[in-house]
Amino acid sequence: MELGLVYAILGAALSALFAGIGSAVGVSLAGQSGSGVISEEPAKFGRVLLLQALPGTQGIYGFLGAFWVIMKIGLLAEPMAVSTSAGLQILFACLPVALAGLLSGIYQGKVSAAGMGVVAKVPAETGKAIILSAMVETYAVLGLLATILLVNGIQVG
Amino acid sequence: MPQVPMQKLNIIAPREYEEDILKFLQEKALMQVMDLEEETRKILAKIPEEEKHDFDFLLAEVQFAIDFLEQHKIKEKQSFLKRLLAPAQALTPGQFSKIIKTFYFKNIVEKCKILEEKINVLLARKTKLQEEHKLLWQWRKLDIPLDQIKETEKINMVGGSMPIKNFEEFRKKLAQVKLAHFKKIYLVENNVNLLIIYDKREIEKVKKILDKYEWQEVILPPRKGTPLQELKRIKDFLAEIRRELKVQKKKAQGLSAYIPKLKVIYDYLLWGRAHQQVQERIGNTAQTFVLSGWIKEKDYNELKERLRKVTKGNVEIFKIKPKKGETIPVVIENRPALKPFETVTTIYGLPLPQEIDPTPYMAPFFILFFGLCLSDAGYGIVVAALAWLIMTILRVPRENRGLFKVLIYGGIITFIVGALLGGWFGVVLEELPSGFTWLSSTLIQIRQLDPLKDPIKILILSLALGIVQVLVGIAINMFWKMKQKRYLEAILDSGLWLYFIIAIMFWAMAKMGVLPSSLQQLGLYAVLTGAGALVLTQGRKQKNILLKFGSGVMSLYNLVGYLSDVLSYSRLLALGLATAVIAMVVNLVAFLFKDMIPVVGWAVMVLVMIGGHLFNMTISGLGAFIHSARLQFVEFFPKFMEGGGERFEPFRREHKYITIARSK
Numbered sequence: 091m092e093l094g095l096v097y098a099i100l101g102a103a104l105s106a107l108f109a110g111i112g113s114a115v116g117v118s119l120a121g122q123s124g125s126g127v128i129s130e131e132p133a134k135f136g137r138v139l140l141l142q143a144l145p146g147t148q149g150i151y152g153f154l155g156a157f158w159v160i161m162k163i164g165l166l167a168e169p170m171a172v173s174t175s176a177g178l179q180i181l182f183a184c185l186p187v188a189l190a191g192l193l194s195g196i197y198q199g200k201v202s203a204a205g206m207g208v209v210a211k212v213p214a215e216t217g218k219a220i221i222l223s224a225m226v227e228t229y230a231v232l233g234l235l236a237t238i239l240l241v242n243g244i245q246v247g
Numbered sequence: 248m249p250q251v252p253m254q255k256l257n258i259i260a261p262r263e264y265e266e267d268i269l270k271f272l273q274e275k276a277l278m279q280v281m282d283l284e285e286e287t288r289k290i291l292a293k294i295p296e297e298e299k300h301d302f303d304f305l306l307a308e309v310q311f312a313i314d315f316l317e318q319h320k321i322k323e324k325q326s327f328l329k330r331l332l333a334p335a336q337a338l339t340p341g342q343f344s345k346i347i348k349t350f351y352f353k354n355i356v357e358k359c360k361i362l363e364e365k366i367n368v369l370l371a372r373k374t375k376l377q378e379e380h381k382l383l384w385q386w387r388k389l390d391i392p393l394d395q396i397k398e399t400e401k402i403n404m405v406g407g408s409m410p411i412k413n414f415e416e417f418r419k420k421l422a423q424v425k426l427a428h429f430k431k432i433y434l435v436e437n438n439v440n441l442l443i444i445y446d447k448r449e450i451e452k453v454k455k456i457l458d459k460y461e462w463q464e465v466i467l468p469p470r471k472g473t474p475l476q477e478l479k480r481i482k483d484f485l486a487e488i489r490r491e492l493k494v495q496k497k498k499a500q501g502l503s504a505y506i507p508k509l510k511v512i513y514d515y516l517l518w519g520r521a522h523q524q525v526q527e528r529i530g531n532t533a534q535t536f537v538l539s540g541w542i543k544e545k546d547y548n549e550l551k552e553r554l555r556k557v558t559k560g561n562v563e564i565f566k567i568k569p570k571k572g573e574t575i576p577v578v579i580e581n582r583p584a585l586k587p588f589e590t591v592t593t594i595y596g597l598p599l600p601q602e603i604d605p606t607p608y609m610a611p612f613f614i615l616f617f618g619l620c621l622s623d624a625g626y627g628i629v630v631a632a633l634a635w636l637i638m639t640i641l642r643v644p645r646e647n648r649g650l651f652k653v654l655i656y657g658g659i660i661t662f663i664v665g666a667l668l669g670g671w672f673g674v675v676l677e678e679l680p681s682g683f684t685w686l687s688s689t690l691i692q693i694r695q696l697d698p699l700k701d702p703i704k705i706l707i708l709s710l711a712l713g714i715v716q717v718l719v720g721i722a723i724n725m726f727w728k729m730k731q732k733r734y735l736e737a738i739l740d741s742g743l744w745l746y747f748i749i750a751i752m753f754w755a756m757a758k759m760g761v762l763p764s765s766l767q768q769l770g771l772y773a774v775l776t777g778a779g780a781l782v783l784t785q786g787r788k789q790k791n792i793l794l795k796f797g798s799g800v801m802s803l804y805n806l807v808g809y810l811s812d813v814l815s816y817s818r819l820l821a822l823g824l825a826t827a828v829i830a831m832v833v834n835l836v837a838f839l840f841k842d843m844i845p846v847v848g849w850a851v852m853v854l855v856m857i858g859g860h861l862f863n864m865t866i867s868g869l870g871a872f873i874h875s876a877r878l879q880f881v882e883f884f885p886k887f888m889e890g891g892g893e894r895f896e897p898f899r900r901e902h903k904y905i906t907i908a909r910s911k
Contacts (some may be wrong), residue, residue: 140869147870151821154828166835217594221880224873228818231874235706235821242702 094177095169101177101184102159105237108188109152109230112195116145120202127210137209137216141202144223148195151234155187158241176246183240190233198226250604251578252544253895255569257287258554259537260562265529267557268538269522269898276899277550279576280525280540284567287537291530302520309352309513312359313506319496320503337906343511352512355505362499369492373485380481383474385440386467388433393470393477396442403447406465408438413460420456427453440465510904517901525898539567541576541895575600577892585610587656590649595880597892603727605888609879612716615664616878617657619709620871622698622823623830624665625672626864631658644906657872668705668823669694672860673830698824705820713816713882714752717809720886721745727887739784747777748809778803812882818874826867833859 124138159180164170172180205219256278260268272278283291338346386406396404409417411434421427426446433440445453470477530537542550547566554562569575577597579589581604588610598604621627634654637643643651669676671690679687698705725741728734754770756762762770785802786795837855841848884890 143866143869144873147866150825150829150866153832154825157828157832217876218596220873221594221877224877225881227874228815228877231818231821234825235817238702238821238824239706 092172092174092177094172094174095163097174097177098159098163098172098180099165101181102156104181105155105159105184105188105191106149106152109155109191109195110149112192112230113146113149113152114195116148116195116197116199116202117142119196119199120145120206123203123206124209127206130210134209134213137213138206141205141209141216141219141223144202144220144227145195145198147227148191148198148230151187151230152191155184155234155237155241158238159184162241162244163246170246172246176244179244180241180246183237183244186233186236186240187230188233191230194226194230194233198223198230201226250598250600250602251580253541253575253578253600254544254547255281255539255541255567255575256547256550257537257539257565257567258562259535259565260554260558261534262531262536264558264561265536268554268562269525271553271557272898273518273522273525273900275553276897277546278540278542278898279896280528280538280898282528283530283537283539284570287539288530291532291537299523300519302516302523306513306516306520308356309509309516312352312356313509313513315359315363316499316503316506316509319499320506321500338511340907343905343907346508346511347515350505350508350512352509355502355509358502359499362495362502366492366495366499369488369495373488373492376481376485376488379468380478380485382465383468383478383481385435386432386474387478389442389474391442392473393467396467401447402444403450404442404444406432406440406442406467407457407462408435408440408465409457409460409462411437411439414439417456417460420459421453424449424452424456514900514902514905517903521898521901540898543578543895574893576895578895579604579606581606587649587652588613590653591876591879594876595884596890597894598888598890599892601731602888602890602892603723605723605879605884608719608723609883612712612719612883613875613879614653614656614660615712616819616875617871618660618664619712619819620822620826620874621657621661621864621867622665622668622826623670623672623864623867624662625670626826626830626860626868627658627661627663627665629658629864630661630868631655634658654868661871666690666693667695668698668827669696670698670827670830673827673832673834673863675831698820698827702820702824705823706817709816709819710813712819713813713878714748716816716878716883717812717886718745718748720883721748724887739787743777743780743784744805747774747781747806750774750777815882816878818878822867822870822874825870826863829863829867830860833863 120142124142127134127138160166162180163172202219202223205216205223208219209216258268272280389406396406398404418429421429421443424445426449428444430442430444431439432442443453443457468477470480472480525538528538551564554564577600579592579597580586581589585607588606591613592604592606592609618627621630631654634651638648638651638655665671669690676687676691676694696704696708721741721744725737725745728737728741750770750773753762754767754774757764757767757770781802782796782799784799786798789795789798833856837852837859840855841852844851
């Protein structure tokens with residue numbers, strides 16, 4: 091087996107792994123502040139959950155990046171012969187979604203956690219807190235986009 | 248005109264009609280009552296204040312009673328569907344006023360308070376006894392009555408525990424002390440319970456040993472008998488408390504029949520509070536009262552006529568001009584088809600009174616972007632159907648339907664967009680089994696673009712949509728400035744930029760060969776003219792000639808802003824791909840299960856598919872809504888509005904729990 095395949099799989103694994111960690115940290119940060127709101131007003135669970143779920147998308151983007159690579163190298167059926175250079179290319183192409191996902195997930199979690207204050211004090215304005223949190227996500231979306239376009243452009247085999 | 252023009256009024260009438268007028272205004276919700284203006288207030292007489300009710304306090308009390316009784320009411324065993332279909336508490340005006348007149352709520356609130364107090368005392372006692380029980384259970388082997396374990400003049404007797412690993416050494420050490428003994432009582436987890444008896448003269452030595460072996464003193468409850476006797480006594484007592492708790496809870500259950508009436512009272516008190524707040528803003532003279540506030544301009548005639556009727560002609564209504572800098576409340580009203588999108592606008596906030604209502608311009612973009620992000624025809628149908636079902640089955644009140652209607656529109660557009668992009672629950676159309684070729688060939692024919700194979704084309708489409716929306720935003724700004732007769736700004740700012748961006752597009756397309764390359768030279772001239780015009784005009788507010796030129800050149804930097812706005816639309820591709828790929832993965836995983844498990848594999852596959860697609864639909868739908876809204880709020884709105892208008896809040900009957908059928 092070529093070393094290229096190993097690099098490509100490393101890239102896929104890193105994108106799911108890093109972005110997943112980002113989301114896990116972010117969702118947990120938001121959840122911790124959220125339970126403070128729920129302990130006072132359980133009826134706000136829906137809004138709190140919505141705000142908590144936002145930093146969860148990075149994990150999905152990371153998974154998507156991984157899946158895009160899996161499809162590229164045909165891992166689900168018969169793996170293609172990936173040259174070392176192509177494998178390294180794929181590995182680097184995975185970095186945008188991996189790192190942007192990791193960091194934006196954590197920071198989006200912080201914005202979501204701060205947004206719980208809005209849910210507690212002016213629940214009618216939850217929409218605004220959601221938009222503020224989604225601003226951070228933009229950069230994970232762009233990271234995913236970069237990864238997809240990069241992987242798409244790589245010539246394998 | 249989506250923004251409704253507002254009118255400020257003063258209403259003056261004899262004081263005997265004050266009640267009737269307020270009642271009329273509150274029922275019709277026509278007017279937002281404001282504080283009187285300074286000059287009006289000067290001529291008013293001081294009237295002794297009427298007794299005020301503390302509505303906040305009363306509301307809190309009734310709320311307490313409702314919450315308390317809800318806790319204790321018998322949970323009816325209704326099916327979920329039946330509960331869904333149960334109508335909200337709707338009353339006729341007759342039923343309503345009967346409850347108001349005959350139901351003495353303070354009685355019930357008092358009873359609730361007493362019951363709550365009793366229950367709390369009982370619960371506290373119960374916890375305390377349970378704790379004692381737990382402690383004594385560990386000491387049940389102790390056969391000395393508890394009241395004998397105490398200090399006497401010469402001897403000290405204490406109970407406590409230490410880790411079992413220290414016990415052997417401790418025993419040896421204590422044996423060296425002459426006048427000290429211990430009694431081993433019981434093992435609890437990793438601790439051993441001991442009773443230690445020593446002569447007070449040995450206290451120093453004993454203390455030292457005890458400290459060394461992690462001794463923890465336990466204060467046994469001050470009871471008379473041996474632990475075993477006391478355990479039984481506690482058990483009996485606990486049973487009695489449980490009986491008593493049951494009795495009290497039964498009483499609360501009985502009272503819970505009053506919940507509906509309490510809810511009526513709660514809403515009635517809400518009205519009362521609003522009424523009193525308005526009363527505080529009213530000015531009085533000896534014979535008349537004056538009231539000031541905002542109405543929608545179009546309501547003026549109706550208001551005038553109805554007030555004449557209420558007061559038998561004894562009313563005077565003055566239109567007044569708002570002062571400079573006075574905040575005018577804002578209402579936006581759109582055609583029924585566009586009305587639901589006001590929900591999206593209000594997430595951002597209302598426009599200022601002098602600004603344009605963005606709703607009608609935003610709506611088509613919003614819904615199209617939603618469709619591109621969700622991008623699966625199957626999900627589109629399901630979203631629309633679910634939104635419609637929830638709205639009709641739950642009988643969502645008219646004023647809260649906006650979001651559902653937006654989702655219905657969004658679902659339909661998603662269906663169309665999804666069909667064009669070939670997204671059907673993530674199924675790869677080419678791989679459908681051969682029995683379905685008739686279906687797949689039709690669907691493939693409908694499909695115009697495959698995002699998975701051709702992401703670049705979708706990216707270009709996304710960016711093109713971004714350019715269109717940015718241009719529309721600038722055009723709205725120009726149009727609005729013209730309407731306000733600020734022609735110079737309209738042409739030199741918005742107009743020039745509009746021209747400049749279009750010129751750049753033209754030039755770029757000619758250069759890339761989309762347009763005939765013979766136009767390239769023309770395009771370049773057009774761009775240079777635009778840039779020159781901007782440099783010459785954008786600094787016109789500066790006094791210094793150098794600064795004029797400088798800020799003109801600096802203004803070209805705005806181009807970077809527009810560029811980053813447009814690039815932001817690339818998210819449409821990313822989110823659309825995300826939905827499509829996850830849908831595909833769901834199907835893939837589901838099929839893996841089918842082959843992995845014999846016999847029940849099929850069932851598992853179906854479950855995974857339903858669960859997975861629901862999950863993807865929710866997450867992607869949420870993302871589609873939020874990111875589509877963000878594009879409106881961050882990239883589109885700032886081109887022509889600032890926002891931050893104050894919402895029109897008419898004096899009205901606020902409801903929390905009930906609805907009243909319209910009186911005819």
